[in-house]
Amino acid sequence: GENVEQHPSTLSVQEGDSAVIKCTYSDSASNYFPWYKQELGKRPQLIIDIRSNVGEKKDQRIAVTLNKTAKHFSLHITETQPEDSAVYFCAANFGNEKLTFGTGTRLTIIP
Amino acid sequence: EAGVTQSPTHLIKTRGQQATLRCSPISGHTSVYWYQQALGLGLQFLLWYDEGEERNRGNFPPRFSGRQFPNYSSELNVNALELEDSALYLCASSLSGQAAQYFGPGTRLLVL
Numbered sequence: 001g002e003n004v005e006q007h008p009s010t011l012s013v014q015e016g017d018s019a020v021i022k023c024t025y026s027d028s029a030s031n032y033f034p035w036y037k038q039e040l041g042k043r044p045q046l047i048i049d050i051r052s053n054v055g056e057k058k059d060q061r062i063a064v065t066l067n068k069t070a071k072h073f074s075l076h077i078t079e080t081q082p083e084d085s086a087v088y089f090c091a092a093n094f095g096n097e098k099l100t101f102g103t104g105t106r107l108t109i110i111p
Numbered sequence: 112e113a114g115v116t117q118s119p120t121h122l123i124k125t126r127g128q129q130a131t132l133r134c135s136p137i138s139g140h141t142s143v144y145w146y147q148q149a150l151g152l153g154l155q156f157l158l159w160y161d162e163g164e165e166r167n168r169g170n171f172p173p174r175f176s177g178r179q180f181p182n183y184s185s186e187l188n189v190n191a192l193e194l195e196d197s198a199l200y201l202c203a204s205s206l207s208g209q210a211a212q213y214f215g216p217g218t219r220l221l222v223l
Binding site for chain 2: 045
């Protein structure tokens with residue numbers, strides 16, 4: 001079936017340290033993997049995405065890595081700041097542009 | 112460039128009533144997606160419209176329906192409302208054939 005598992009569900013990190021969130025997906029045909037950040041009461045915001053023909057993508061302090069063989073991908077945030085506190089969702093497409101989302105990770109940056 | 116817009120921001124209904132939610136995509140985007148986000152939970156895919164046609168629907172009962180208009184805006188209708196329909200309903204849009212989806216602010220539906 002179409003399934004995306006996300007871990008951990010909550011993560012607390014000291015300001016300035018790195019945070020890593022991991023997701024696994026069930027369908028080897030998936031080829032698009034976005035990450036969204038959702039602050040309290042706001043819309044999910046697309047922060048980075050990666051396609052299956054790329055192993056890693058970086059954008060300033062955030063990066064995403066993809067291991068197609070193992071069917072997992074990870075979000076890395078370096079030099080964390082208080083404004084990084086939010087719920088992060090991973091997702092994968094399962095054909096026809098439909099996205100299936102993970103259950104979310106609540107990231108808290110401790111000042 | 113304006114983002115995805117949704118109306119109303121909040122909607123209060125009672126059990127058995129019908130709700131209509133509206134979405135306007137980013138200019139130039141022809142695909143519209145609807146998701147349900149129940150409190151504290153992830154996003155569940157509801158419907159996908161592209162070029163006026165329903166392309167895919169999620170695992171929701173038929174009382175969840177919608178349509179897409181010629182200007183690519185979309186409407187989600189929920190009939191015979193149940194208490195568990197209370198949730199944030201998010202609309203997203205994308206360019207046709209492009210995977211990146213951009214979300215609107217959502218409509219928070221409360222069923223009493």
